Amino acid sequence: MSQSKKRSAGERASATRGATRDIDFARAVAQRPDPVLLLCHGYSGSGKSVASRALADLCGAVRVSSDTERKRSPGTVRALDRNVALPYTQEARHAIYERLLGLASDVLQTGYSVIVDATFLERRHRDAFFVLARRLSVPAALLDFRAEKQVLRERIDASKMGPADASDADSTTLQLQLADSGPLTADEMSRTFVLDTAVPLAHFDSPAFWAPVLDFVNAARSRPHPSHRTADGFFPSG
Known part of the structure; x- marks a missing residue:
């Protein structure tokens, strides 16, 4: 040849x-399924961080955390050096949510699902992320992590006694959250998965615990064209 x-x-x-x-x-x-946006909701000590890490592993989502981003903030480092409780002030909270919003937008546009691990106790923050979901034509839902108040307090106390944790929340932080937060609206509840975290930690690793959430994520594989979906990011009922 x-x-x-x-x-x-x-x-x-x-x-x-x-x-x-x-x-x-x-x-x-x-x-690969189309991306979805999942927003954690719950008080400090509700178990949302531990649970959302397990969910991210199960569904292949990228998890972004307010605690992690708070630690990366130069203002937080300076406050901790001076033993000043700035990380949870209103100004600091708004800045962290703006940072999380940008991260979520970047990840969603690469085609990956996002879990945002934050308390989301203020409606203005929840609204901003649902606006992002509508703009990107991405289904979105809230994960409402719940536990009794005494359980919340015990978990926070235990976290302070154990290994170093990304969260700076303490009993005072929890008291402020309980006093200032309001209930989810009826419209928000229509797009919310309620999750009782008063279970053994091993449950978080089980797909059975997350069955409705995983169904929502997997439904993105066959979701209708954006023009055929409801404005809130959920699928139409019929």
């Missing part, structure tokens, strides 16, 4: 391999 024919055959083989890789990549992308 002449050198030119060998070269031509080699080029065709190389092109075939490249095309095969492209097809495999396209198939993988097509099979």
Whole structure:
């Protein structure tokens, strides 16, 4: 075989391999479910951080955390150095939610689902993320993590006695949250999964615990065109 024919055959083989890789990549992308946005909701000590980490592992979502972003804030570092309780002031909270909103937007636009681990006790913060979901035509839902007040207090006390934790919340933080937060609206409850966290930690690793949430995530594989979905990001009932 002449050198030119060998070269031509080699080029065709190389092109075939490249095309095969492209097809495999396209198939993988097509099979990956469309992204969803999940917002944690609950008081400090409600178990949302531990639970949401387990959920992220189960569904392949990217988890972003207010505690982690708060630690990265230069203002928080300065406050902790001076033993000043700034991380949970109103100004600091708003700044952290703005940071989380930007991170969620970036991740969703790459095609991955996002779990935002924060208290989301203020409606203005929840509204901002639902506006983002509508803008990106992404289904969104709240994960409402619940536990009795005594359980919340015991968990917070225990976290202060154990290994270093990303959260700076203490009993005073919890008292402020309990005093200032209001209930979810009826409209918000229509897009909320209520989760009782007064269970053994092993339950969080079980798909059975998350069954309704995982159904919601998996439904993104066959979701209708954005123009056929309701404005809040949920699917129409019929």
